[in-house]
Amino acid sequence: MGKRDHLGEFEQLVLLAILRTRGDAYGMMIRREIEKRTGRNTSIGAVYLTLERMEQKGLVSSDLGEATPERGGRAKRFFTINPAGRQALRESLNAVRKMAEGHFPIPEVV
Amino acid sequence: MNLKRREMVARLILKLLVWRANFLGLAAQFVGKLLDCRMAFLDRKTRKLNELGKSADSWRKRWDSIATQFKTLEHEAEPRKQLVLAARAALIKEQKQIQIAASRLKIGIYWGSGILTYTAESLKESYFSTKKSGDSLCTILSRIDSATFYWDLLLWFLVPGVHSEEMLGDLNEEYLLRASDQGEASAKAWYQHQAVTTIMQYLWKRVERIATIATLIDLVERWLKK
Numbered sequence: 050m051g052k053r054d055h056l057g058e059f060e061q062l063v064l065l066a067i068l069r070t071r072g073d074a075y076g077m078m079i080r081r082e083i084e085k086r087t088g089r090n091t092s093i094g095a096v097y098l099t100l101e102r103m104e105q106k107g108l109v110s111s112d113l114g115e116a117t118p119e120r121g122g123r124a125k126r127f128f129t130i131n132p133a134g135r136q137a138l139r140e141s142l143n144a145v146r147k148m149a150e151g152h153f154p155i156p157e158v159v
Numbered sequence: 160m161n162l163k164r165r166e167m168v169a170r171l172i173l174k175l176l177v178w179r180a181n182f183l184g185l186a187a188q189f190v191g192k193l194l195d196c197r198m199a200f201l202d203r204k205t206r207k208l209n210e211l212g213k214s215a216d217s218w219r220k221r222w223d224s225i226a227t228q229f230k231t232l233e234h235e236a237e238p239r240k241q242l243v244l245a246a247r248a249a250l251i252k253e254q255k256q257i258q259i260a261a262s263r264l265k266i267g268i269y270w271g272s273g274i275l276t277y278t279a280e281s282l283k284e285s286y287f288s289t290k291k292s293g294d295s296l297c298t299i300l301s302r303i304d305s306a307t308f309y310w311d312l313l314l315w316f317l318v319p320g321v322h323s324e325e326m327l328g329d330l331n332e333e334y335l336l337r338a339s340d341q342g343e344a345s346a347k348a349w350y351q352h353q354a355v356t357t358i359m360q361y362l363w364k365r366v367e368r369i370a371t372i373a374t375l376i377d378l379v380e381r382w383l384k385k
Contacts, residue, residue, distance in 0.1 A: 076322070077329035094318065094357025097326050098364060104321075111322075119335050121302055123328030 056141040060108075062087065063099045064138045067109065067128050075114070075125040076100070100128055108134030165308060169300050172312065176296060180289055187282050194275055201272075208264055215257055222250050288319075295324050306347055307334060310354040318361045330354070
């Protein structure tokens with residue numbers, strides 16, 4: 050992972066939400082997952098801005114689903130983590146764990 | 160809900176989109192003409208280069224012949240010597256002229272093409288983005304009686320993200336869910352809050368980009384002043 054690829058906190062949350070929603074990771078699902086687990090009021094714009102940025106970096110990739118009437122005839126865009134994204138997330142979480150050592154014990158990410 | 164007013168707004172926006180499309184069409188025609196001129200210019204240059212290549216070949220043959228004669232010049236009579244030296248001097252002069260002509264031909268061949276190709280590519284991108292915008296607007300207009308119509312329009316206008324269409328779909332989906340769970344008023348308030356924060360974030364991103372460009376320009380200016 051290059052020096053410029055260090056993940057921000059919200060990027061970590063978005064990547065973890067993609068992992069948690071397993072195969073159903075589209076914008077609103079990711080937003081809801083973050084809101085449900087962290088209690089943080091998150092806007093859909095913030096989620097998409099982060100996803101677009103990470104897609105440009107090659108950390109995530111996306112595919113279009115089918116359009117549905119409840120979405121006004123618009124399709125869902127499903128996101129998946131690339132190996133580079135997984136690696137970046139692992140390194141980033143391990144860095145937090147190392148910094149927290151001795152103060153807040155966090156299990157190692159493998 | 161005032162449908163007439165909504166239709167008026169929709170018509171106005173459609174007109175703006177058509178103007179934009181027309182402008183893009185005109186710009187594309189203009190760039191097309193420039194590219195035609197450029198091609199004609201390059202054709203002329205290619206022809207001149209071919210002629211120059213022939214001149215250079217002929218020069219090389221004459222130079223080889225003179226060079227052989229120049230080696231045995233000591234044994235030649237004076238008038239013959241003068242002749243060979245004069246021919247050699249004339250060939251050196253001709254060589255310089257060929258070099259100057261070649262360097263003149265090189266100027267402007269790549270530079271102009273690069274700018275035109277970049278402009279054509281930008282226009283192509285603008286065309287696709289306008290087409291995407293138009294499709295997205297059609298989806299919004301097809302639901303002109305929706306409670307979130309104006310907010311959808313605002314998001315469509317101010318949030319030009321790569322996945323803005325999918326984002327609008329996500330918002331609409333959750334709006335419907337919330338409207339059935341918590342009621343229309345609560346869902347509408349949630350939608351408005353989401354729309355405002357999203358617009359603010361995208362606008363802030365634009366401001367940041369402009370600030371970055373301004374800082375870069377300032378740095379280059381300072382560097383040039385040094």
